[in-house]
Amino acid sequence: MVTTHMAILWNLLVASWVLSIVLVCTVDARFVVEKESISVLSPLELRSKRDGAIGNFGVPVYGGSMVGAVVYPDKGFSGCNPFDGDKPFKSKFRLPVILLLDRGDLASLLFLLDWIGLEGPVPTLLDVLWVHLDCYFAKKVWNGQQAGAAAVLVADSVNEPLITMDSPEESSEADGYIEKIEIPSALIERAFGESLKAALKKGDEGVVIKLDWSESMPHPDERVEYELWTNSNDECGIRCDEQMNFVKDFKGHAQILEKGGFAQFTPHYITWYCPRPFVLSSQCKSQCINHGRYCAPDPEQDFGVGYQGKDVVYENLRQLCVHRVANETNRSWVWWDYVTDFHIRCSMKKKRYSKECAEDVMKSLDLPIEKIKTCMGNPEADVVNEVLKLEQELQVGRGSRGDVTILPTLVINNVQYRGKLERTAVLKAVCAGYKETTEPRICLSADLETNECLEKNGGCWQDTNANVTACKDTFRGRVCECPLANGVQYKGDGYTSCEVEAAGQILETEKHSQLAQFRNVIHSFLIVLNMTESDLTGCRCPKGFRGDGHTCEDINECKERLACHCDGCTCKDTWGGYDCKCGGNKLYITDQDTCIERSSSKFGWFIAFLVIASVAGAGIAGYIFYKYRLRSYMDSEIMAIMSQYMPLDNQHNNQVVHHDAEPLRQGTEVQVITAERKA
Structure with a gap:
């Protein structure tokens, strides 16, 4: 039995392997100070x-x-x-x-x-x-x-x-x-x-x-590429607890960013290799796979008890393949679900860290187990594993990114993140990686940044009459840009002036002010009448589109997170609408925005039919009752109005004489009553 002291010496040897990898792979390898x-x-x-x-x-x-x-x-x-x-x-x-x-x-x-x-x-x-x-x-x-x-x-x-x-x-x-x-x-x-x-x-x-810190994080475009160098081992103390808690807490943000196309995430895992003279030793055999090519330290730092390093390497490989296979079907964010569920259900501390438990998690997430096995290859074969070989190559720093030497390490836009691995802190760093004005809505929440446009309009131009401002809130602060508002494009420096551009010419400031005031009066008048501009012109965009009624654009409900917020449902944008689907054998309920289990029971369908029939019957009865009460109310109102203009003893005669004119007169009275109530 190998003692704990020997295990410690072995781990020191592993540390020397890390240094040898860095020195042998490239002379340009280095640690970058951010x-x-x-x-x-x-x-x-x-x-x-x-x-x-x-x-x-x-x-x-x-x-x-x-x-x-x-x-x-x-x-x-x-x-x-x-x-x-x-x-x-x-x-x-x-x-x-x-x-x-x-x-x-x-x-x-x-x-x-x-x-x-x-x-x-x-x-x-x-x-x-x-x-x-x-x-x-x-x-x-x-x-x-x-x-x-x-x-x-x-x-x-x-x-x-x-x-x-x-x-x-x-x-x-x-x-x-x-x-x-x-x-x-x-x-x-x-x-x-x-x-x-x-x-x-x-x-x-x-x-x-x-x-x-404004330039400490590169922010070249509207998408952030970031990666997390992590480990499936949950018995390495505070470092392991830190990274596992981060994955669990950050999962929701990460999946929103990926599903919306705002970010591309890639997981990575550090591995070491066993020096060739030691490949056949019991230590290398217990800590490495593929004939000493890919190794991990013993989780308990004791070769005689618990799990072995090769168990960790194999699970690391499995998690890499989960991401690869899921990415092929545009479900790369499932990696976050798998790692979180595996940590809860298959923890080393609960002695459930096994292949069987991992496959149960994959089944629950509808992941193709055979494809993942093919990706992983044979860990006992004396061959190169292409997935792990690539990981070892990526571990060495190139360009602006330094070597990855500690776990966990977060890399954002090819720069190593500095700071504690915590949900809000990391989200701020990710949001700093977007080109200004292109950041997603999640980056503009009050707990992440201060809306500088709320105080003195950010020092930008504004027209209080038309309620138009050039101030646009961003994660990094604010920008002053003349806006496109109400179908009208404004031009100017955004700080001291913005003028309306119409018919290819810029209107004079005075004319613009008069136009804005006129539009404001019209807008107020329409509000009193409970109408919109589209009610006057007859031009309005149909449901699922946005515009002024003359020009309409399709709304991407999925990208703007206007639909399909439930867990387990996926959103697909369509022309003029969207399509929500649930995973597995679940049914999407539009009104509740949720997924429910489909019922195959005939009794269940019978109950559902009774419920629907009851609701429909109640609706029909209510409608009939409503029509009856409305007719009675209208008759009483008409009688009251007629009594003001005709003697009571002539009511019967007048009703007979003017019977053909009653529908028109009744409609007229209804319009008057309705207008008074609205006013």
Whole structure:
């Protein structure tokens, strides 16, 4: 039986394989530091623009910016201990506080020890110095957040290129605060940090800076391509819990984006290979498939108990094939359903992590099991698996994206996402990847962005008489563009002027204002009459189309999410309408927008027939009763009106003489009564 210590040594060997893959595959492989822009706004002599390395925890404001006043603490400048008092840092500018902290002297000590090549009992010394001189980056940011800071900048203590501040390894202490960090952070160069401290020390005027993430996420077009490097193993501690919770929470957003054609998602899985001299060892055989080509560490880090690494590799492969096969039938979003259901039903913790359980999940989602098996191939064969081979190639960074070295890793528009893997934080980063004004409606919800058009119309042009504005809300802020409103195209700069373009010419501002006022009067008059412009012209777009009655466009109810909101139903746009269908043997009910099980029972059909017949009978009876009461009411109204104009003793004669004229007169009276009630 292999001991736990041997398992740990084996996992260290696996880590060395990862490095060897990176070094052997390409000389261009590297870890990319994702950056934000930092601009000094005040004082004037310090004005400049620098880079900051985005921290891999907290919530970076992708697509946005923040202006704040820099504060450097009088004591506790490393931020390793909680600061005294409730919100001890104040800004005389009444701006958000951006706390500046030091990286710590331990970094300098490590650099010195490495430079002189010191050997001996260094770890013991470092343990002591770690407690007194420095702490985790995340701990600094957490203490800053607790003190009321809106963001934290950590100044490097050595002159070196920027590095990424990563989350600490799993520990009982870090687990208590790492997921609670909600503010952004960045590492800045030592020289930049020293210049900020010097300006603050003068005390003449404060230091105001702008943190800008608007260009940290590429946003080239109207579709976002993103990928998640994940793992089917749910026994690896806080990292596994983090990615599984994210998949479950983000599933709804991901499926809306994919079904609407707004995003393309691709899952990926990291694998390692076994060095050739060890292929026939028991360790490689238990951790790898396809003769040592594709491996994963032991889930429990103990070869003698529980599941083996090859179980994880095989399930990773299955999940890749689920996505591939589903994508062939334009159902790529089913991957989210499969992974979520598999985690719930086939968890390692419940000892249900198996092929049989996986196939039960596939059956429930109507996935073609045989096609997926064909995609997976034979794990025992001494051959290359094309699916996993591609995964190993994609793991190495190319272009603007760095190597994938940690799990989980999210990549958006070929840039690695920095920050905690949480539903709202990730959705903000995805929304920042759209070209401005092309983002889907889900990105403009109040919990994701602030509608800048609501305050002073965003500084854009508007015509209050015609209720027309050039301000258009976007995820990144707002744009001022002259609109197309009520079938009329406006032209101008969008800020100071927008004029109506008619008959190929731009009308003068004064004429436009008069026209707008006239249209407003007409519109108000129509409202009083309970009519629309189409009632006057007779031109209106039919149901399923949109326009002014002269020009009509088909409404894509599916893309605009106007229909088929129920779980398990799919929407297909048709000319002038849409078609909703339910999966399996379910029936779509239009009025309720839901899927129900079809009933094959004759008794069920009989009950349904009785219900429909009862409803129809009640409707007919109600209609007859309504006609009877309406006729009686009209007769009484007519008699009352006639009594005002004719003597009572002549009523019978008049009714006989004017009997042929009663229908016209009755209709006239009905119109008068109806008009009075509407008024």
